[in-house]
Amino acid sequence: xxxxxxxxxxxxxxxxxxxxxxxxxxxxxxxxxxxxxxxxxxxxxxxxxxxxxxxxxxxxxxxxxxxxxxxxxxxxxxxxxxxxxxxxxxxxxxxxxxxxxxxxxxxxxxxxxxxxxxxxxxxxxxxxxxxxxxxxxxxxxxxxxx
Amino acid sequence: xxxxxxxxxxxxxxxxxxxxxxxxxxxxxxxxxxxxxxxxxxxxxxxxxxxxxxxxxxxxxxxxxxxxxxxxxxxxxxxxxxxxxxxxxxxxxxxxxxxxxxxxxxxxxxxxxxxxxxxxxxxxxxxxxxxxxxxxxxxxxxxxxxxxxx
Numbered sequence: 001x002x003x004x005x006x007x008x009x010x011x012x013x014x015x016x017x018x019x020x021x022x023x024x025x026x027x028x029x030x031x032x033x034x035x036x037x038x039x040x041x042x043x044x045x046x047x048x049x050x051x052x053x054x055x056x057x058x059x060x061x062x063x064x065x066x067x068x069x070x071x072x073x074x075x076x077x078x079x080x081x082x083x084x085x086x087x088x089x090x091x092x093x094x095x096x097x098x099x100x101x102x103x104x105x106x107x108x109x110x111x112x113x114x115x116x117x118x119x120x121x122x123x124x125x126x127x128x129x130x131x132x133x134x135x136x137x138x139x140x141x142x143x144x145x146x
Numbered sequence: 147x148x149x150x151x152x153x154x155x156x157x158x159x160x161x162x163x164x165x166x167x168x169x170x171x172x173x174x175x176x177x178x179x180x181x182x183x184x185x186x187x188x189x190x191x192x193x194x195x196x197x198x199x200x201x202x203x204x205x206x207x208x209x210x211x212x213x214x215x216x217x218x219x220x221x222x223x224x225x226x227x228x229x230x231x232x233x234x235x236x237x238x239x240x241x242x243x244x245x246x247x248x249x250x251x252x253x254x255x256x257x258x259x260x261x262x263x264x265x266x267x268x269x270x271x272x273x274x275x276x277x278x279x280x281x282x283x284x285x286x287x288x289x290x291x292x293x294x295x296x
Contacts, residue, residue, distance in 0.1 A: 023184070032182040036175060037213050054229075063232035064212045065183065071209045071237075072185045080189035080199075083208040087236040087289075136234075 006079040009116035009142040012106055020101035020125075021073045025061050027096055033065045061094040066134060070122060073102040078118075078140050088122065088136035100133070101125045107137075116142045149259035153269060154225040159255045167250035169214040176206050176245055179213070193245065206243040211277045211286045219253055219273055224294060226269050233270055233293035241285045248280040256289065269294045 031041050044051045044059060051059045061069075067088050074083060094100065101124065108119035117139060124134035148160055173193070180190050185207055188195035193204040212235060243249070253275040261268050270291050277286045 029182045029184070032178050036178050036182070063235055064209070064215075067212065067235050067237070068179070068183045068207065068209045071207060072183050072187075075185075075187060075190075075207065080187055080205055080207075081242065083237075083239055085236070085238045086209065087234075089234040090232055 007077065007082070007142055009109070009111070009118070009144045012109060012118050012142065014106055014109055016106040018077050018104040018106075019073065020103040021076070023069060023073070023100050023102065024098060025065070025069070025094070025096055025100070027059070030059070030061060030065065030096065033062065033068075037062065037064065056093060057095075059096055061096065063090045066090065066094050066124065069100070070102055070124060070134065070136070074104065074120075074122075074138055074140070077104065078142065082140045082142055083138060084117070084141045085139040086122075086136070087138075088134050090134055092126075092131065092133040094124070094133045095126070098126055101129075104138070111144075116144050118142055148255075148257050151258060151260050151269065153260075154223075155258060156220075156223045159220060159222055162254060164219060164253045165250065166218060166253065167214070167248075169211075169249045169251070171206055171210075171243055171245055171247040171249065173204060173245045175213075176204055176210065179210050180207060183207070196244070201242055201244055203244040203246055206245070206247075208239045208286075209237050211243060211249065212237055212288050212290075214249060214251060214277070215253075215273075215275050215288045215290055222255065222258065222271060224258070224269060224271065226267075227294040227296050229295050231293050231295075232290070233268075234289075234291040236287075236289040238287040239285070240287065241279070241283050243277075243279070243285050247285070249277045249285065252276050252278075266296050 120138045256272040256274040
């Protein structure tokens with residue numbers, strides 16, 4: 001599906017599983033992100049020594065960048081302008097240069113006077129599937145084919 | 147009503163709005179943001195494609211405003227713990243944010259509560275921020291949970 005293609009409400013069913021999308025984050029991406037965020041390198045997100053100072057094994061991906069990556073996976077699937085609510089809990093530090101598996105599962109669908117709503121559960125895991133880095137939910141508003 | 151917890155902090159912050167900004171949403175910011183997260187959706191990367199889809203200009207991905215959310219929020223003077231980490235984030239987009247927008251933010255302390263688990267007690271400090279654009283339209287609500295542990 002093209003990035004610009006819209007997902008329609010009728011395309012989605014309760015229990016649908018999307019992905020996992022497998023992504024990874026390189027140092028230069030984190031450096032760019034931190035420069036926008038007003039947290040220029042070196043810091044615990046970009047530098048081994050700075051990370052070790054606070055007890056981390058290595059530099060990590062910032063929480064708001066992790067959220068941006070999850071959001072990207074959601075909009076890659078559903079399209080721009082569909083996210084009504086993205087609510088994430090960061091349960092573990094997200095490392096650089098490791099496969100990150102972002103999974104989406106449709107937990108509810110509903111149509112009402114306000115539109116067509118799809119509720120999803122979200123996870124981001126690393127090598128151990130039952131110890132997610134991120135859990136959360138997304139609510140999407142989708143167009144109808146009607 | 148804020149949750150009651152056993153640790154001291156500055157309760158006078160409740161009910162006080164902290165204004166910050168303006169934050170200019172430039173094409174450079176949106177381009178660097180999308181590049182850093184590998185997002186090549188043309189709505190987020192190409193003004194022409196966005197306009198063809200009915201937007202005023204290149205659209206910011208829905209979580210971009212969280213970049214501005216950290217701002218200069220006051221210290222709640224929590225008498226607990228030393229180590230902090232980012233425990234959670236919530237973004238509720240209300241209207242598209244596009245290149246050329248100028249955002250302002252209004253933040254308030256939403257709640258402070260404790261959770262105790264296997265790794266001990268953690269205090270969650272939750273700030274809520276509403277972003278508006280230059281026309282006074284609310285474009286997003288953002289919640290950030292900062293966790294303090296022993």
